[in-house]
Amino acid sequence: MRGEIARLRVKTWLCLPLVMASHVAGNFCMKRGMPSELAFPLDYITALFRPWLGVGVLLLIAWMLLRMALLSWADLSYVLPVTAVEYALVALAGRQYLHETITTRRWAGIALIVAGAALVSAATAPQTYRKAEAGR
Amino acid sequence: MKWIAIAIVVSATAAADVLQAIGMRRQGEIRDFRPGALGRVLAALARNRFVIGAVACMAVSFFAFMGLLSVSELSFAVPATAITYVLETALSRYVLKERVNWLRWAGASLVICGVALISL
Numbered sequence: 148m149r150g151e152i153a154r155l156r157v158k159t160w161l162c163l164p165l166v167m168a169s170h171v172a173g174n175f176c177m178k179r180g181m182p183s184e185l186a187f188p189l190d191y192i193t194a195l196f197r198p199w200l201g202v203g204v205l206l207l208i209a210w211m212l213l214r215m216a217l218l219s220w221a222d223l224s225y226v227l228p229v230t231a232v233e234y235a236l237v238a239l240a241g242r243q244y245l246h247e248t249i250t251t252r253r254w255a256g257i258a259l260i261v262a263g264a265a266l267v268s269a270a271t272a273p274q275t276y277r278k279a280e281a282g283r
Numbered sequence: 284m285k286w287i288a289i290a291i292v293v294s295a296t297a298a299a300d301v302l303q304a305i306g307m308r309r310q311g312e313i314r315d316f317r318p319g320a321l322g323r324v325l326a327a328l329a330r331n332r333f334v335i336g337a338v339a340c341m342a343v344s345f346f347a348f349m350g351l352l353s354v355s356e357l358s359f360a361v362p363a364t365a366i367t368y369v370l371e372t373a374l375s376r377y378v379l380k381e382r383v384n385w386l387r388w389a390g391a392s393l394v395i396c397g398v399a400l401i402s403l
Contacts, residue, residue, distance in 0.1 A: 219312050252400050
């Protein structure tokens with residue numbers, strides 16, 4: 148049982164960076180290419196043909212598929228807090244690429260998110276539901 | 284407009300995640316990552332009604348999020364939709380029957396506090 152938990156944990160930690168990187172990069176591209184106003188429903192479709200939005204959509208599709216793979220072996224209540232490190236990555240990307248200032252309050256927020264993710268990922272098993280229930 | 288978009292994003296995201304988790308459990312753990320095996324998994328997922336429902340909810344969430352981004356900053360939109368952590372942790376416990384112990388609640392609570400601090 149302990150070996151199974153360790154195997155799933157290693158597999159999860161290999162997949163997590165890809166999940167988070169694709170989501171952060173996808174959201175960044177979406178914001179970069181988003182028009183200032185979307186007045187009509189057709190505007191949402193035509194906006195998807197903008198280069199930044201196109202790349203953003205591709206990255207978000209990759210994120211969705213990777214996250215589906217992750218959810219095939221890990222609990223949703225495990226994946227949620229652990230992937231919240233994305234919020235810290237968004238703030239750091241804003242500082243690095245958009246020259247945004249990170250205040251002391253934001254650093255504190257980043258520290259809390261990382262602490263929450265570390266607590267769940269290190270102290271709980273990735274999978275807790277009974278396998279028999281999954282087959283129903 | 285902003286708050287309506289947030290409500291749609293939050294409810295559609297929570298529904299999508301729960302349906303996706305149910306669908307992937309039924310599919311079983313993905314162990315083989317070779318292209319052929321992944322293709323067979325994708326073909327099976329395309330017929331999985333939970334995954335189809337999840338994708339539909341994600342599409343709703345996606346377009347609502349696009350609308351939200353057009354009227355607000357990314358630094359507001361992303362943290363504001365973090366309320367899904369509370370909703371989805373509760374759904375994990377009661378719908379998905381996961382063992383959400385105090386460590387997971389503590390972790391989710393720390394994340395929510397952190398997101399609130401970042402967004403203030």
